[in-house]
Amino acid sequence: MTAAIDHVAGLASMLSHPFMRNAFVAGTGIGACCGLVGYFVVLRGQLFTGDALSHVALTGALAALAAGVDLRLGLFGATIAVGVGMGLLGRSARADDVVIGSVFAWMMGLGVLFLSIYATGGSGANGTAGVSVLFGSILGLSATASWTAALVGAGVCLAIVAVARPLLFASVDEAVAAAAGVPIRLLGIAFLGLVGVTAAETTEAVGALLLLGLLAAPAAAAHRLTTRPGRGIAVSTALAVGSVWAGLALSYAAPSLPPSFSIIAVATSLFVLAQALPAKTRAF
Amino acid sequence: MIAGGILSYPFMVNAFEAGTIVAVVCGAMGWFMVLRRQTFAGHTLAVVGFPGAAGAILLGISAGIGYVAFCAGAALIIGAAAGTAESPSYQDESALIGTVQAMALALGFLFVGLYHGNLTGLTGLLFGSFLGITRGQVAALLLIGSGAMIALGLIGRRLLYASVDPDVAGAAGLPVRALAIGFLVLLGIAVAEACQITGSLLVFALLVLPPATAQVITGRPAIGIGIGILLGVAVTWAGLVAAFYSPYPPGFYITTFGFGAYVVARVARGINGRRSRAPTAAAAAAGP
Numbered sequence: 001m002t003a004a005i006d007h008v009a010g011l012a013s014m015l016s017h018p019f020m021r022n023a024f025v026a027g028t029g030i031g032a033c034c035g036l037v038g039y040f041v042v043l044r045g046q047l048f049t050g051d052a053l054s055h056v057a058l059t060g061a062l063a064a065l066a067a068g069v070d071l072r073l074g075l076f077g078a079t080i081a082v083g084v085g086m087g088l089l090g091r092s093a094r095a096d097d098v099v100i101g102s103v104f105a106w107m108m109g110l111g112v113l114f115l116s117i118y119a120t121g122g123s124g125a126n127g128t129a130g131v132s133v134l135f136g137s138i139l140g141l142s143a144t145a146s147w148t149a150a151l152v153g154a155g156v157c158l159a160i161v162a163v164a165r166p167l168l169f170a171s172v173d174e175a176v177a178a179a180a181g182v183p184i185r186l187l188g189i190a191f192l193g194l195v196g197v198t199a200a201e202t203t204e205a206v207g208a209l210l211l212l213g214l215l216a217a218p219a220a221a222a223h224r225l226t227t228r229p230g231r232g233i234a235v236s237t238a239l240a241v242g243s244v245w246a247g248l249a250l251s252y253a254a255p256s257l258p259p260s261f262s263i264i265a266v267a268t269s270l271f272v273l274a275q276a277l278p279a280k281t282r283a284f
Numbered sequence: 285m286i287a288g289g290i291l292s293y294p295f296m297v298n299a300f301e302a303g304t305i306v307a308v309v310c311g312a313m314g315w316f317m318v319l320r321r322q323t324f325a326g327h328t329l330a331v332v333g334f335p336g337a338a339g340a341i342l343l344g345i346s347a348g349i350g351y352v353a354f355c356a357g358a359a360l361i362i363g364a365a366a367g368t369a370e371s372p373s374y375q376d377e378s379a380l381i382g383t384v385q386a387m388a389l390a391l392g393f394l395f396v397g398l399y400h401g402n403l404t405g406l407t408g409l410l411f412g413s414f415l416g417i418t419r420g421q422v423a424a425l426l427l428i429g430s431g432a433m434i435a436l437g438l439i440g441r442r443l444l445y446a447s448v449d450p451d452v453a454g455a456a457g458l459p460v461r462a463l464a465i466g467f468l469v470l471l472g473i474a475v476a477e478a479c480q481i482t483g484s485l486l487v488f489a490l491l492v493l494p495p496a497t498a499q500v501i502t503g504r505p506a507i508g509i510g511i512g513i514l515l516g517v518a519v520t521w522a523g524l525v526a527a528f529y530s531p532y533p534p535g536f537y538i539t540t541f542g543f544g545a546y547v548v549a550r551v552a553r554g555i556n557g558r559r560s561r562a563p564t565a566a567a568a569a570a571g572p
Binding site for chain 1: 318321323324326327331376378379380381382383385386387389390391393394397398486488489492493496499531532533535536537538539540542543546
């Protein structure tokens with residue numbers, strides 16, 4: 001009983017810290033857009049593209065650091081440009097695995113270059129900024145930054161919802177969708193652009209190296225739990241937002257766990273649980 | 285002779301020897317990885333080494349053990365789970381791979397945090413320390429590298445068959461699934477060795493760039509593997525030499541030269557107007 005009261009009090013005190021409130025605000029927007037976008041990324045089998053974009057985010061951010069401009073300029077600029085570029089290059093707006101792999105292997109090389117320029121740039125205190133690009137710093141967001149992140153997240157969600165129906169059609173059966181007059185190529189390119197925005201956005205929260213988890217795990221769990229698209233999208237979004245919230249709470253309760261680790265750990269556990277459910281309980 | 289100056293430094297000799305071994309193993313392993321369209325799995329195995337090493341350092345055991353344990357472990361998870369799902373589709377498999385990768389990296393971050401290690405250690409694990417290789421590491425690399433190459437040589441012919449046409453190979457009695465898992469584990473071990481030298485993030489470049497270039501040039505397996513290995517070695521040597529004479533890291537030069545070769549090969553093929561003659565399990569797997 002007292003333990004329960006302690007927990008409620010603990011939750012209240014958690015939200016009394018401005019940095020935790022900011023983290024929840026940003027995390028909700030980021031979780032929602034990861035869940036939504038992730039559902040389609042998994043459906044379209046484009047996780048490797050998401051993986052590549054996460055490393056592009058890393059390189060973009062390091063380039064911005066090396067050049068001394070705003071981090072977000074590099075992040076969003078690089079991911080959106082490469083996302084759209086991959087859409088343009090690929091056959092029917094889906095780039096080939098090996099092409100993606102080759103481009104992003106080189107991107108990582110560029111990232112190393114920028115890191116070394118930045119590290120030797122003498123601006124001093126600077127391993128930390130690099131590490132926060134790699135692994136995120138959701139607890140370090142300012143109020144403005146977190147509301148911006150929430151708004152961008154909401155914008156991405158709205159854009160996805162707006163194209164959800166044709167995008168679903170194009171993802172499930174490309175040929176029939178094309179015959180029915182759906183502009184599949186344009187949709188594919190726009191979608192990859194949105195994945196780019198999501199990648200840049202999520203980098204701020206859990207870091208370039210971990211954002212793939214937030215894209216993949218909740219969405220894959222949702223695909224496992226239901227085959228009905230409407231439900232799947234809702235479940236995926238709810239699981240992603242839930243992972244962020246639970247992860248933040250977990251890290252608050254156990255400060256030795258970095259929040260990005262907790263968030264990914266919760267998302268992965270949900271994925272494993274969904275895999276472990278016996279087939280009957282699934283809505284197949 | 286230019287090389288004389290460079291090779292008078294023992295650390296450069298070690299870097300050249302280690303780089304050559306890594307490039308040879310990656311060239312051969314990568315050729316099959318590219319053929320099987322398992323670049324995502326390969327990349328994941330490469331980054332999984334990072335938490336392995338971080339965890340081993342946290343526990344106070346050799347980082348090498350951590351690398352091998354995590355990479356081989358992840359290979360088993362991916363290989364085992366990929367075949368057991370009722371609908372073993374590319375979707376399911378890639379979702380699993382993505383989740384394994386993110387979870388592994390998150391663990392690595394946790395381990396580094398718990399260790400209160402310094403940040404240079406972290407970038408070393410991720411981006412490698414090409415120029416700080418010891419004699420012992422070169423010897424270990426040679427041992428494990430040649431082991432992996434011998435194993436690959438033993439299963440190579442059957443693996444090729446199973447990669448190009450899994451259905452027919454299965455019908456002919458080949459253990460397609462065991463071959464797939466075996467290859468992933470071999471890849472994991474090879475990558476675990478390589479990423480101690482190149483770092484988790486860059487080993488992928490040597491795995492994918494030279495073999496992808498080789499498959500653009502020729503579809504013939506033996507020649508393709510040979511070209512992949514030669515290109516890998518050439519790119520690594522050139523990268524090390526360039527890095528020696530400039531302030532920028534070898535990883536940057538190696539990936540850039542590798543990518544340059546790939547682009548040149550693609551452009552040249554485009555000009556020749558020939559169709560890809562890469563073995564075409566590829567075409568099937570790359571489908572919609």
